[in-house]
Structure formats: structure tokens, C-alpha cells
Amino acid sequence: xxxxxxxxxxxxxxxxxxxxxxxxxxxxxxxxxxxxxxxxxxxxxxxxxxxxxxxxxxxxxxxxxxxxxxxxxxxxxxxxxxxxxxxxxxxxxxxxxxxxxxxxxxxxxxxx
Amino acid sequence: xxxxxxxxxxxxxxxxxxxxxxxxxxxxxxxxxxxxxxxxxxxxxxxxxxxxxxxxxxxxxxxxxxxxxxxxxxxxxxxxxxxxxxxxxxxxxxxxxxxxxxxxxxxxxx
Numbered sequence: 001x002x003x004x005x006x007x008x009x010x011x012x013x014x015x016x017x018x019x020x021x022x023x024x025x026x027x028x029x030x031x032x033x034x035x036x037x038x039x040x041x042x043x044x045x046x047x048x049x050x051x052x053x054x055x056x057x058x059x060x061x062x063x064x065x066x067x068x069x070x071x072x073x074x075x076x077x078x079x080x081x082x083x084x085x086x087x088x089x090x091x092x093x094x095x096x097x098x099x100x101x102x103x104x105x106x107x108x109x110x111x112x
Numbered sequence: 113x114x115x116x117x118x119x120x121x122x123x124x125x126x127x128x129x130x131x132x133x134x135x136x137x138x139x140x141x142x143x144x145x146x147x148x149x150x151x152x153x154x155x156x157x158x159x160x161x162x163x164x165x166x167x168x169x170x171x172x173x174x175x176x177x178x179x180x181x182x183x184x185x186x187x188x189x190x191x192x193x194x195x196x197x198x199x200x201x202x203x204x205x206x207x208x209x210x211x212x213x214x215x216x217x218x219x220x221x222x
Contacts, residue, residue: 035212042114042199043154043212059211090153098142100156101201 002026004104006091012110013081021076021107023091030096032074033058034066036087037106043090049074081111115202117213124190124220132185132216134200143176143183144201147194148215154199157185187218195220 007022023032030051035043045058047066055066063085065077074093078085088108092101115136122130134143142161146154160176160183172194176183183202187194197215 042214045211098159098161100144100146100159101154102156103153105153 004091004093004102006089006104006107008107009105010108012112013078014112015082017081018077018079019081019109020078021089021091021109023074023076023093023104024072025093025102026072027093027095027102028071029093029102030071031094032068033092033094033101034064034074034076035090035092036060036085037090038087046076046089081109083111085109086111114211115200115213117198117200117216119216120214121217122219124218126192126220126222127189130187130190130218132187132198132200132218134183134185134202134213136181136202138181140176140178140181140183140202142203143174144203145174145183145185146199146201146212147196148199149196157198190218190220192220192222194218 004025033048034046036046037043044060046060046064047055047058049055049068052071067075088106090106091104094101115134118133124130142159144159145157147157148154158174160174162178171188174185197217199215200213
């Protein structure tokens with residue numbers, strides 16, 4: 001049972017490049033979330049999904065797109081990266097019953 | 113509507129107690145508490161549901177006053193391992209996404 005995994009762990013992009021971050025969970029959780037965390041700051045919700053094929057916007061969705069084609073995977077895309085998107089990105093998942101979120105280890109993204 | 117956490121930071125000596133508060137301007141369904149150590153992912157501590165239930169985890173417990181839309185996290189006889197940033201995450205409705213509080217940085221010194 002790997003829990004929540006994120007790929008890649010680190011990435012450096014140039015301004016304007018695109019990339020996709022992959023989040024995978026093997027706990028059969030319905031809900032999945034993408035957060036970003038800037039240095040010394042809290043967690044801000046980017047997008048979330050309440051089930052396969054569904055997505056919704058969070059607090060800071062601009063510049064990001066997501067897809068959840070399979071229940072176990074939640075993809076976060078940056079179409080044209082900007083330096084303001086330099087951050088640590090965390091994925092999380094939870095079941096439909098009220099319980100805590102399980103977080104992935106994070107992806108550290110730097111946009112030059 | 114980000115919840116409010118207080119204090120922003122606290123420094124303790126081993127064995128001392130601390131209380132971290134979280135409040136919301138809206139009626140709550142539940143409150144989650146997480147701890148994040150530097151360079152790591154947040155780790156779930158506990159969830160409190162409507163009904164004012166108090167839960168515990170090691171020497172860490174929490175309460176939830178749904179009428180006041182507040183939750184408090186109690187850390188007793190703190191240990192060095194308690195150091196980190198504590199986040200609360202209130203939910204307004206069952207299964208709804210939530211917005212984390214800004215965090216409370218706790219430092220436990222020997």
C-alpha cells in the first residue's frame with residue numbers, strides 16, 4: 001500500500017514551458033485535491049475532484065488545469081509556467097466518509 | 113473564507129502545555145487538524161465532527177464548539193517531536209473541500 005504518490009519530486013521549468021504533475025493513490029479514495037504551498041505560507045487549494053470524471057476550482061485555480069480520467073489518478077497541468085508558480089505542490093486524497101486527508105510527499109517546482 | 117488561527121507562533125520548553133485555536137465565520141460541519149514538519153507533507157492528527165466531541169491522539173487532544181464555530185488543539189507535556197506547523201481545516205458541509213488555516217508554528221525546545 002503506497003498511499004499517495006506524486007511524480008516528479010522535483011522539476012525546474014523555464015517561463016512559458018508546460019508540464020503535468022501526476023498524483024496517484026491506491027486507497028480507492030473518492031476525493032482528491034491539489035494544493036500549493038509557498039515558502040513559510042499555508043496550503044492553498046488549487047483544484048479538487050469528488051469522483052472520477054469530475055473536477056472543481058479551489059481558491060487559486062488560475063493558470064492550472066486538472067483531469068481525473070481514472071479514480072486513482074489526478075493530474076495537474078501548467079500550460080504556460082510563470083515564476084509565480086514556483087512552489088511546492090501537494091496532492092491529497094480522502095474517502096467519502098468524514099476522515100482525514102492523506103497527503104503525498106510533494107513536488108518542488110521552480111520556474112525560472 | 114480562510115479560518116483564523118491563533119497564536120501565529122509559540123515557543124515552548126519540553127513538558128509545557130500549549131493551546132492552538134481555530135475559528136471560522138461560518139457554521140462548521142467538521143474540523144480537521146494536521147501537523148507539518150519542515151520539508152515534509154502535512155500529517156493528519158484528528159477530525160472532530162458536529163456534536164462538540166473531544167478527541168485525543170497521544171497527548172494531543174482537541175475540542176470543537178460548533179455553536180461558536182471554534183476548535184482548539186491541546187498539546188500537553190509537549191515533546192521535542194511536537195515541533196512543526198499546525199493547520200486546522202474546517203469543512204462547511206459533508207464532503208466539501210475546505211480551506212486550511214494559515215498555520216501555527218510550534219517550537220519545542222529542550
